[in-house]
Amino acid sequence: MLGLLLARAGIETLVLEKHGDFLRDFRGDTVHPSTLDVMHELGLLQEFLQLPHQQVHELRGRIGDTEFTLADFSRTPTQCHFIALMPQWHFLNFLAERGARLPKFQLLMNARVTGLAQDGGGIRGVEAQTEQGPLHVTAELVIGADGRHSTVRAAAGLPVEDLGSPIDVLWFRLPRHASDPGQTGGYFNTGRIVVTLNRGDFWQCAFVIRKGQLDTLRARGLEAFRAEVGRIVPLFGDRVGELCSWDEIKLLTVTVDRLRKWWRPGLLCIGDAAHAMSPVGGVGINLAIQDAVAAANILAPALLEGRLEAAHLEAVQRRRSFPTWVTQAMQVFLQNRVINRVLGVDRALTVPWPLQLLNRWPRLRRIPARLIGVGVRPEHVRTPVVAT
Numbered sequence: 001m002l003g004l005l006l007a008r009a010g011i012e013t014l015v016l017e018k019h020g021d022f023l024r025d026f027r028g029d030t031v032h033p034s035t036l037d038v039m040h041e042l043g044l045l046q047e048f049l050q051l052p053h054q055q056v057h058e059l060r061g062r063i064g065d066t067e068f069t070l071a072d073f074s075r076t077p078t079q080c081h082f083i084a085l086m087p088q089w090h091f092l093n094f095l096a097e098r099g100a101r102l103p104k105f106q107l108l109m110n111a112r113v114t115g116l117a118q119d120g121g122g123i124r125g126v127e128a129q130t131e132q133g134p135l136h137v138t139a140e141l142v143i144g145a146d147g148r149h150s151t152v153r154a155a156a157g158l159p160v161e162d163l164g165s166p167i168d169v170l171w172f173r174l175p176r177h178a179s180d181p182g183q184t185g186g187y188f189n190t191g192r193i194v195v196t197l198n199r200g201d202f203w204q205c206a207f208v209i210r211k212g213q214l215d216t217l218r219a220r221g222l223e224a225f226r227a228e229v230g231r232i233v234p235l236f237g238d239r240v241g242e243l244c245s246w247d248e249i250k251l252l253t254v255t256v257d258r259l260r261k262w263w264r265p266g267l268l269c270i271g272d273a274a275h276a277m278s279p280v281g282g283v284g285i286n287l288a289i290q291d292a293v294a295a296a297n298i299l300a301p302a303l304l305e306g307r308l309e310a311a312h313l314e315a316v317q318r319r320r321s322f323p324t325w326v327t328q329a330m331q332v333f334l335q336n337r338v339i340n341r342v343l344g345v346d347r348a349l350t351v352p353w354p355l356q357l358l359n360r361w362p363r364l365r366r367i368p369a370r371l372i373g374v375g376v377r378p379e380h381v382r383t384p385v386v387a388t
Helices: 002-008 033-041 088-100 151-156 214-220 222-232 234-238 284-304 310-343 353-360 362-373
Strands: 013-016 054-056 058-063 066-072 083-085 105-108 112-119 122-130 133-138 142-144 160-162 167-175 184-189 192-198 202-210 250-252 257-259 267-269
Touching: 002 013, 002 088, 002 105, 002 284, 033 284, 058 362, 066 353, 066 362, 088 105, 112 133, 112 151, 122 142, 142 151, 151 267, 167 214, 167 310, 184 222, 192 222, 192 310, 202 310, 214 222, 222 234, 257 310, 267 310, 284 310, 353 362
Parallel strands: 013 105, 058 184, 142 267
Antiparallel strands: 054 083, 058 066, 112 122, 122 133, 160 257, 167 202, 167 250, 184 192, 192 202
């Protein structure tokens, strides 16, 4: 996204992608209303929504035998009043194809960054390994957007603050039948949490566990795991047998951290490379997109005029630190004070009073919808347009 925005503004941009395609299993794949607003501001929304996706207008849940609606996106102050569930490879391919139409945009696949080129304390480019051999790239600015296991931030020696997480997540898929309900939601009961995402012809499922509990679950056996899924989500009782192997159940090790300093002269980290997010709320990719928009708004004028300074990089961090802190604070609170407690309960749960209020006064559902769908300090595209 940042490469697209900068190239659109007339800045020569090279994006290095270590894989040969975007066919990764990103699992959550949520595109929130704030990101759909960015696509609208780029004039790409209608094209984007032609890609296969499901629309989530409400987030629902079930605690014990009681159903509730957590968030209603119908009143969010955005172009689209829904979350789009879309395989992230479609999203990335879409951005890559639109970028390829710009004369200043270049995407190099199978290019794995191995280190940084440094000069006098500043970053002057990157070293990469490609199919053709080693590659040295000289650049006025390097952007580290390579995720929570960032090679760039490690090579830059940027200190990381670990906020901790008591949970991990097991991801798996189960078939979706035509008669199934359509909503995306979560199930909470007797020490277990299962989140189900409607992906059209299948359910993407997240089984939340305490950190380090996977070996215990595996020791109990796959049949016991399947039975537990069927108990928590009765809808799946007739299909949990489709889980034939532990190989179909993938562990997501949850990490919540952030850099104390996102930059060095000539280098800036954004997205998970700057702040790894919990899967709570599914907001990680959308926060990263907001970082990209803010970075483009602040950096493009300076890059175009050849006056980029450390102050501009610091301004990006200053702009995006507050929404990062607030979002992570909410995630850590929910992980530690809500989710971890639920995972320790061995009896049927009752609906807590805040959720009872959401059922009693539906207008209150707009508050979590705003926090999840729009977030804190949403960004808007303000970069100049030199090429479209």
